[in-house]
Amino acid sequence: xxxxxxxxxxxxxxxxxxxxxxxxxxxxxxxxxxxxxxxxxxxxxxxxxxxxxxxxxxxxxxxxxxxxxxxxxxxxxxxxxxxxxxxxxxxxxxxxxxxxxx
Numbered sequence: 481x482x483x484x485x486x487x488x489x490x491x492x493x494x495x496x497x498x499x500x501x502x503x504x505x506x507x508x509x510x511x512x513x514x515x516x517x518x519x520x521x522x523x524x525x526x527x528x529x530x531x532x533x534x535x536x537x538x539x540x541x542x543x544x545x546x547x548x549x550x551x552x553x554x555x556x557x558x559x560x561x562x563x564x565x566x567x568x569x570x571x572x573x574x575x576x577x578x579x580x581x582x
Contacts, residue, residue, distance in 0.1 A: 486530055486531070486534045489526060489527070489529075489530035490527060490530060492526065493523045493524070493526040493527040493530065494523070495523075496519055496520075496522065496523035496526065497519075497520050497523035497524070499516075499519060500516040500517065500518075500519035500520035500523060501516070501520060502516075503516030503519065504516045504517060504520075508573050508574045508575050509572055509573065509574070510562045510565075510572045510573075510574055511559075511562060511572055513574065514555065514558050514559065514562070517554070518551060518555060521547060521550075521551045524547065525544045525547055525548065528540040528541075528543055528547070529541065529544055532544075565577065
């Protein structure tokens with residue numbers, strides 16, 4: 481049985497992170513921006529797991545559970561904020577928000 485080299489996992493992780501970063505920068509839709517942030521967090525999780533398996537250390541696995549918990553909380557709170565803003569503004573376009581302006 482052959483194993484997949486660590487480089488492949490890191491390249492895939494970097495590719496996913498780049499897709500997420502491009503999605504955050506280019507998109508103006510808040511839901512797409514949240515999904516892009518989730519892709520970036522999953523790319524970081526993939527890198528953590530890959531290094532943890534390569535070094536035969538379980539610390540990365542434990543840290544991934546922490547990151548997944550934070551990502552779930554971020555998704556729940558972020559979606560609640562997006563829904564509340566959509567009810568008031570009837571739009572999820574990030575450019576149309578001026579909630580912090582007087």
